Amino acid sequence: MCTVTFMPQRTGYCLAMNRDEKRTRPEGLAPALRNRRGSQVMYPSEPSGGTWIALNNTGVSFALINWYSVAQRVKRAALSRGEIIPSLSSASSWKLAHAFLNDLPLDRINPFRLVSVFPTSQEVIEWRWDLQQLVYHKHPWRLQQWVSSGFDEATAQAARGRVFKQAQSQKSAGTMDWLRRLHRSHLPNKSPLSTCMHREDAVTVSYTEISVFGNRARMEYVGGAPCSSKASRYHLQAPPTETETGSYQLQTDDQHAAGLASNLELSRAKPQFAQRAPCQICGGI
């Protein structure tokens, strides 16, 4: 159960994701920096280590949603879908990601949809696995949304799709504020169908926002429903001039606080999500 929105920008893009989960599921852990196949990758995680969204140091991002419309399930010894992104998150091209995906024991993984954004080539690729075949689709570089729901996927997609379409007629459409309002929206009502999802046994448990503009890459994470005020912010910023390899350097707040040699800045604060407080370390937002 999740909503993922891709929003292109003049010099980059944003990818926002509401993660909807059962209330009984262990709470996710805030983003941390990892080393994957020699590359720096940042992602929040399950306590067991898996994840649903990631950003790597080439500005590439990945978001995974379940595919409930496909009823078939792995019969035994299923591999968690949370393991998919960690295994391919270092990929700087969709062809590399495709190769990593094909290396996975897909016959042990339940149906999923994986959305990935490659800013250098301006490609939005979606893979779909239905336990029969892995197919990929190249989406246009334009505003779009993906929805999954274990409640009633078709109805949730239609309801959120209507809200998404209506929101696009707003004057602020395409701005970061607009994207955040959309992801904390309770339209048509606070329910299993709203983008910020609420139901008795499940809720939107986190909001993750990736933004890549020019030579800046940032991940922001709200641990809790985006309509609530509980927020942990992660602010990643590339150097003013790109590194030799043109890649982004990601850094944790611990490293930043320790003053390790880097031009990168990252802040962690607890502001009201609706009110963007400046970074307490660098003054930026």
Ligand SMILES: [Zn+2]
């Ligand atoms: Zn809400």
